[in-house]
Amino acid sequence: MIEALSISHRIGSATLLEDVSLAVSSGEVLVLVGPNGAGKSTLLRILAGEIAPTAGTVTLAGRPSSEWSARKRAELRAVLPQQSELSFPFSCYEVVLLGRTPHTLGHESQKDHAITRLAMAVTDTRGYEERAYPTLSGGERQRVHAGRVLAQIWEGPSFRALLLDEPTASLDLAHQHAMLRLARRMADDQCAVVCVLHDLNLAAQYATTLAVMHRGRLHAVGRPARVLSPRLLADVFEVDALVVPHPELSCPMVVTRGPLERKADSPSLSSPASTPSNESLQGGLP
Amino acid sequence: MPATAEAAAMGQRGIPPRVARRAWTVPALSAVLLVAVVTSSSVGSVPISLAEIGALLLQRLGLATASAAVDTHAEILFAIRLPRVMLGVLVGAGLGLSGASMQGIFRNPLVDPGLLGISTGAALGAVASIVLGGKLAHGIPPALAPYVLPAAAFAGALVAMMAVERIARVGGRMVVATLLLAGIAVNALASALTGLLIYVSNDAQLRTITFWSLGSLGGATSRTVVATAVFLGIPLLLLVRYGGALNALLLGEAEAGHLGVDVERTKRTMIVLVALIVGAAVAVSGVLGFVGLVVPHLLRLAVGPDHRQLLAGSALLGASLLLGADAVARTLVSPAELPLGIVTAALGTPFFLALLLRERRRLA
Numbered sequence: 001m002i003e004a005l006s007i008s009h010r011i012g013s014a015t016l017l018e019d020v021s022l023a024v025s026s027g028e029v030l031v032l033v034g035p036n037g038a039g040k041s042t043l044l045r046i047l048a049g050e051i052a053p054t055a056g057t058v059t060l061a062g063r064p065s066s067e068w069s070a071r072k073r074a075e076l077r078a079v080l081p082q083q084s085e086l087s088f089p090f091s092c093y094e095v096v097l098l099g100r101t102p103h104t105l106g107h108e109s110q111k112d113h114a115i116t117r118l119a120m121a122v123t124d125t126r127g128y129e130e131r132a133y134p135t136l137s138g139g140e141r142q143r144v145h146a147g148r149v150l151a152q153i154w155e156g157p158s159f160r161a162l163l164l165d166e167p168t169a170s171l172d173l174a175h176q177h178a179m180l181r182l183a184r185r186m187a188d189d190q191c192a193v194v195c196v197l198h199d200l201n202l203a204a205q206y207a208t209t210l211a212v213m214h215r216g217r218l219h220a221v222g223r224p225a226r227v228l229s230p231r232l233l234a235d236v237f238e239v240d241a242l243v244v245p246h247p248e249l250s251c252p253m254v255v256t257r258g259p260l261e262r263k264a265d266s267p268s269l270s271s272p273a274s275t276p277s278n279e280s281l282q283g284g285l286p
Numbered sequence: 287m288p289a290t291a292e293a294a295a296m297g298q299r300g301i302p303p304r305v306a307r308r309a310w311t312v313p314a315l316s317a318v319l320l321v322a323v324v325t326s327s328s329v330g331s332v333p334i335s336l337a338e339i340g341a342l343l344l345q346r347l348g349l350a351t352a353s354a355a356v357d358t359h360a361e362i363l364f365a366i367r368l369p370r371v372m373l374g375v376l377v378g379a380g381l382g383l384s385g386a387s388m389q390g391i392f393r394n395p396l397v398d399p400g401l402l403g404i405s406t407g408a409a410l411g412a413v414a415s416i417v418l419g420g421k422l423a424h425g426i427p428p429a430l431a432p433y434v435l436p437a438a439a440f441a442g443a444l445v446a447m448m449a450v451e452r453i454a455r456v457g458g459r460m461v462v463a464t465l466l467l468a469g470i471a472v473n474a475l476a477s478a479l480t481g482l483l484i485y486v487s488n489d490a491q492l493r494t495i496t497f498w499s500l501g502s503l504g505g506a507t508s509r510t511v512v513a514t515a516v517f518l519g520i521p522l523l524l525l526v527r528y529g530g531a532l533n534a535l536l537l538g539e540a541e542a543g544h545l546g547v548d549v550e551r552t553k554r555t556m557i558v559l560v561a562l563i564v565g566a567a568v569a570v571s572g573v574l575g576f577v578g579l580v581v582p583h584l585l586r587l588a589v590g591p592d593h594r595q596l597l598a599g600s601a602l603l604g605a606s607l608l609l610g611a612d613a614v615a616r617t618l619v620s621p622a623e624l625p626l627g628i629v630t631a632a633l634g635t636p637f638f639l640a641l642l643l644r645e646r647r648r649l650a
Contacts, residue, residue: 050540074546085538088591102546129302
């Protein structure tokens with residue numbers, strides 16, 4: 001289990017996170033959603049150990065993460081950042097192989113090479129082995145890093161955590177689904193997955209748990225079908241939207257009409273017929 | 287995805303050639319260095335044949351008594367040439383390795399100790415000890431006197447390197463433009479202070495400074511070799527082992543942390559080791575430009591950027607190239623000799639420009 005206990009984070013007078021607690025167990029895919037500036041990425045970076053919160057602790061497998069050695073932490077937890085700054089002409093194979101760093105003492109074994117090849121296969125980067133990383137497009141780079149991160153925690157102790165910061169940001173539609181399907185497969189293999197996403201429909205389809213953040217607080221946590229509602233979409237995301245069942249899959253779908261009209265009497269470009277549910281939404285507005 | 291049995295079964299198949307080839311880097315470059323050592327022991331204003339070197343070495347080791355060699359050759363070989371060659375190996379290895387390490391620490395393939403002002407900082411320290419040393423010498427025990435200049439060079443290198451690193455790092459990331467500007471600023475400040483010291487120096491000090499700052503291995507004696515082996519050789523051996531950590535660091539500091547590298551400690555240790563090496567190298571041989579820049583670049587073209595090979599390889603290739611440059615410096619205008627710093631700069635500058643042009647074409 002990876003756990004955040006009463007995390008608060010402040011920079012100067014600005015409060016980025018306020019008393020956030022959540023726990024993600026093996027087999028779970030927790031997707032963090034929320035509008036811009038809600039604190040999703042800050043929370044993920046705190047879970048990743050990149051920044052120390054001003055209050056609260058993060059535990060990994062039951063122990064505060066600071067009590068694990070750096071190397072042990074790397075065996076337990078892998079993090080896919082939004083972007084990396086690698087400018088040296090590593091080949092893609094070498095980048096993925098870097099994921100094995102915590103497991104190798106100077107030299108890779110046959111197993112490390114084999115895992116590298118498998119990680120490249122599942123991220124659809126086979127055939128890129130000898131291409132220089134700096135020549136790749138944004139989406140290709142993202143997939144190579146995904147391969148690196150998977151290689152890092154491909155196997156290992158019973159508990160592992162995988163943290164993904166907007167892993168679909170630069171990917172095409174097919175690769176967005178492939179990436180999240182991969183996250184689900186890692187969860188099926190006893191990983192606890194935490195993922196920041198913007199696309200609520202992707203979140204609804206692949207999350208086992210949806211955590212909605214709003215102004216630095218956890219607004220709602222639960223199964224996507226329970227959490228997503230027109231009311232929540234209005235309160236948190238300020239959109240006028242429907243939540244309908246997916247025609248074929250067992251997950252909800254968000255269908256947006258447009259941004260929420262803040263006040264019923266504000267000048268509106270839309271016809272009165274397009275805002276029928278306003279009265280049911282107004283209750284949620286401050 | 288517990289496909290490890292499958293993974294193990296796949297075995298060696300399909301490791302890309304460059305990755306497989308890397309294992310040959312260090313043995314091949316060791317062979318190159320051996321050739322360079324033997325050749326540069328042989329050439330000079332008084333050539334000594336390889337057979338003669340062999341005979342003299344055996345004689346010195348007590349394995350042979352009869353000597354076919356000319357007496358003066360033994361003197362030249364053991365008192366002058368071998369110390370010089372060994373100093374060249376140490377300094378060249380130090381410059382190559384510190385260049386490769388700095389390019390890794392700063393995550394930028396275009397930096398070297400000269401460009402970022404680290405050498406200039408060391409030179410400032412050294413010049414300060416030459417000019418001000420006389421006034422301070424009363425308080426220093428005579429036994430420690432020879433170490434004042436190297437210690438001052440080390441301090442100068444360390445301060446310069448820490449300043450550049452601190453200025454250029456913004457929120458855990460190296461900003462390239464800031465990095466280069468910080469290097470220019472440190473260079474300018476250190477040069478100005480050095481100029482000021484030269485201005486107040488007397489004639490004897492001025493001659494020492496001028497000769498020293500052109501760069502040379504000419505001052506090599508067995509004592510400087512031993513001192514350099516300690517102050518440059520030990521940090522060198524420690525620094526070579528940071529290749530794996532540097533590879534991870536190239537992804538960014540946060541990513542290196544996620545891969546199990548203690549980033550702050552690694553960086554701090556490496557910065558001190560690089561400063562020790564640059565300080566020691568500058569102290570014994572002056573500022574030798576471009577070795578630290580050119581060597582890792584050449585090597586990266588051949589074996590890729592994996593620092594586990596690149597660091598040791600840069601040390602070996604740096605030693606070989608510096609011996610080559612020194613051989614040129616000794617023989618080109620023989621029996622006189624050119625300052626080594628002029629040779630390395632004359633060979634290195636065109637190479638650096640070619641690199642920039644290549645980079646420009648690639649970005650165009």
